[in-house]
Amino acid sequence: MSTVQRPGGRLQRGRLTPLVFLARYGLYVALLIQVAAFAAQSPNFLTAANLLNILQQTSTIGIMAIGQTLVILAGGIDVSVGSTLGLGGMIAAMAIRSGASPAIALIAGTAAGFAVGVVNGAVIFGLGVDAFITTLATLNIGRGLVYVLSNQYNVNVPDGSPFFALGRGHIGPLPVSVVIFLLLFALAHVVERHTAFGRSVHAVGGNRAAALLSGLRIGRIRLAAYGISGACAALSGVIIVSQVGLAVPYLGSGYELDTIAAAVVGGVALTGGVGSVLVGAVGSIFIGVFLNGMALIDVPSIWQMVAQGVVIISAVGLYGAARARMQ
């Protein structure tokens, strides 16, 4: 039989049906619609103060979403980021209280998150346990650890501590957290597009067996992805504690949903190998705007969760349908 040459053979090119258009650009359109809708509902939405607020919120979600996107791209998922965030924040707070410098606190918290991630990766890769269930287990174990460490008490950051520079300080017009997010994003984007590691992540998520049989060190790659996810989550936790001045034992509960929502809304496929850090970041902006807008128009937090669930389902369904159609 003669060589099959499909018209859609070019990378990322195909017939531009409405569904395909929606799948590719729908996110940006939805973002615009969202901004317009919230602006119409609340006069406070498009103020400078609120936009800064959005940036702040988005950056903590966004930092976590970078790690989550990497994990999902590599074919896994990390549901434990919520408690890892809490762990990172709690450890940082406790470090500050016992007199450590902000830098040490930051490193300690982030390192703890990295350790959790490595444990995730080791169990998933080494024992072959399903990623969802494993990280669900570490979600519970991590939360337990936070409660054990803090003995169920809140931990305060002493007033006037230089630690607050992290969460409340500014570099130029931008909050420090936003700068960190943008830097991390830029770094992740470059790594994904231009390094062997980034290509490997896509390969492992696209076809793990083929990646293994091509000589890639898939164990190390997946371990690194989970480690990065844990570190990102913990970093976010440290930043939040620095913003709020307090580490509560239930810090981060439910945040894992935000990161998954961000990735999914951005078009990252949960099966792996599809999407990018870029769309994950755009997705987190979407979610950040979403949460901010919801709070501004006084939607009770319970219904916010409901809405988020609906958003996730819609996004997954839409992208899934578009992908199925494009095959």
Added chain:
Amino acid sequence: MSVASVSRPPRTFLPGIDGGLARARGLAIALTVLIAAFSAAAPGFATPYNFNETLRDLSILGMLAVGEAFVMIGGGIDLSVGSVLLIAGIVVDDLIRLHGWNAAAAVPAALAVGGMAGLINGLAVTRLRISAFIVTLASLYVFRGIGLSLYRSDVHDLQAALIDDDSFLVLGQGNILGIPISFVIFGALVLCGAFVLRRTRFGVHLYAVGGNELATRLTRIGVGRVQLSAYVIGGLCSALAGIVLASRLQTGAPEAGLGEEFDVIAAAVIGGASLFGGRGTMFGTFAGATLIAVLAKGQTLIGVPSNYQSLTRGVVILIAVAFDALGHRGAEVVRLRGARMAQARPAAERQPHPAADAPLPVTDPTPPPALEAVGIGKSFLEIRAVADVDFAVYAGEVHAIVGENGAGKSTLIRMLSGVLQPDAGEIRIDGARMVIDDVAKGQQLGIAVIHQERAVVPELTVAQNIMLGYEPVTRLPGVIDRNSLLRKAEEVWDRLGAPAPIGAVARSLGPSVQQVIDIARALAFQARIVIMDEPTATLTHQETARLFEIIGGLRQRGVAVIYISHDLEEIFEVASRVTVLRDGRRVGTLAVRDVDRQTLIRMMIGREIDAQARPFINEGGREILAVRNLRRGVTLQGVDLTVRAGEVVGIAGLVGSGRSELLRAIFGADRRESGEMTLYGKPYAPASPTDAAQAGIGFIPEDRKRDGLVPGFSTSQNLTLPSLRAVSRWGFWLDRKREGTLALTMIGNLRIEPAVPGWLVSHLSGGNQQKVVLGKWLARSPELLLVDEPTHGVDVGAREEIYRVIDELARQGAGVLVVSSYLPEVLRISDRILVMRDGRIVLEVPRTAATEEILLHAATQG
């Protein structure tokens, strides 16, 4: 060989703990140890009061787990069980206290709410086709949100009035003969569940849906409806648990069910359910829930702080799931590979089937063909897969279809069985024009397909598999009439020689017996036309002989058989007529006795094959690879071989002889148990393919789609995948120019078409895809290349290219180890030939001394 088992009812009709006696024993031991340990450590443990309390805890968890087990058996998962429990508890509390409803009305109402929640989950999973993880994770939050919004602390606060409706409170707080009523409810639920799973059509279909997708497609089981029902059941069970809990606490508590999903899944998995679906039992779930409830209670009583409890629970659950994963890996049924088996059997063994001498159907008077296609065609986009094909098979005839890959065989078959609709032409059954809308319609018309993959549900018995989708029922709707089912199944099974006890569970049987089950199922629903697609691909010599006996029996009973195979020798043995397809068209239909192999091949590829082998043998230079006594389980039983520079070593042997496993072991993809390997005389012990690749070895796997290519990547990205370091600056920064050069070089050398580096590799033809897999290793200038089935599914033109490339590689001094199921190919390209059988090398000959007969003899002896 025949086993009559009329009197003994199949063992697995009795509800049992899945995984058999081993798991039941393990659970019983664990439980006993736990109870003993806790009794010793905590004085309050072994008391009647505590026993009572533990049973109440167990009941709640257990009811949730029963629902979860149903969902998991069907292949799904439900993370929202805790949230549904919450909603139901708050709803029933609301209705009784706020609205003054009677308990008798409030309870069903709350149950209905749970059922609706399950329905929502199920619809999202089955209709919207979204992963169950994501759907139920989202609904976990959504339902909890809805539940909490119904909770108003001014009304529901403990300080406010509690529920005091006694008829309601008895559910959660009452006792009957000292046993908590909630436990009685739970027990009743378990018994009902067991009955449904084992004795109703729904239950059997649920196992099928989770256990084998092909089976549900072939029988007329509505996958969506079955899964949806499972989710609704899950919702109902969760609601029941929530109602009982609210009764026990006398209020609908807002923290109810928080984090329960975890324990619930663990209980189901410990009891035998699998995250992969198709397994699980009610009693197993009962045992699993008991274990977890005892663990929790005991920990509380010995004073373990609640922080640590969730820690230990998480660890226990992780262990349970880890065992599930490890167990699933080990028990995986050997996946079928459609390897070609075109071998010549020695002339003495070749026995033309009696059908080969049967007179051709006379033109008049003659009954019309059982199945006939007239001028049918089918196009996909602009590719004509099948064009203007006439085909007819008569009752009692075995009609073979042969053709190269891509000739249109599978498209034709899919049209005949109802999977696809023809664009042109028509199909006639017994002379009458028919439109076969779908597989079910095809089955009604008497058409059955025996696929290459087994359509057998692992957890069901032979009898249940045979009657799958057509189970006879009693007067009670949906309840299976066991005696009738057994009788009907046995009737067919004995006709086929009953190669295994009819009560045996399918997963314990080998692939050839499972194939007989597929055939039995076809007979059970009175198929008159049976289509067999590469049936002997994984059968041994004896099993093939038995299959041919069965086909003979089918013939005698007037069944029309369409037989598709790459193995031309088989065709001569079993068929009376053969149709050759090429490029979607029918080249000709001939009586088998009127053709020979050369003619068939000529018809298939349109030209004489160039049987010229390489004109010389290379005896090879220095030794590259030496393998001594390589062992791995039963598949490799002490393999010795060497490969020298410049030589091509071919490995022949039947499927299952261990050839692919040998290559994978050498490449470090599978673990070796013992034996040594050396590379250029130095010890070589790869821990993973990374080591092998670094040592200068390349590997072309047998299944390029599954193991060889990343589908979302371009040609260039696949070509450069093993060489990322080489095309990177400083070892990590990808150099686009170097990438491009490498890709274009390989594209040129191998004549990959289209010659566009950015072309999506999934849009290349099979032959070009294979070239990409070759190219990615050639780019590394390997010293040793391991190739598993170099031209499987590759068109003739590309095949010659690949032979040329292998030849080139050897000429440049590399060593090549080639596994092939196609003996002419082995004889064509090898310098030296090894034959493997049962995990050992049994013959080694230079090519000049080898013939197909000699090789086949060595491969099959014993």
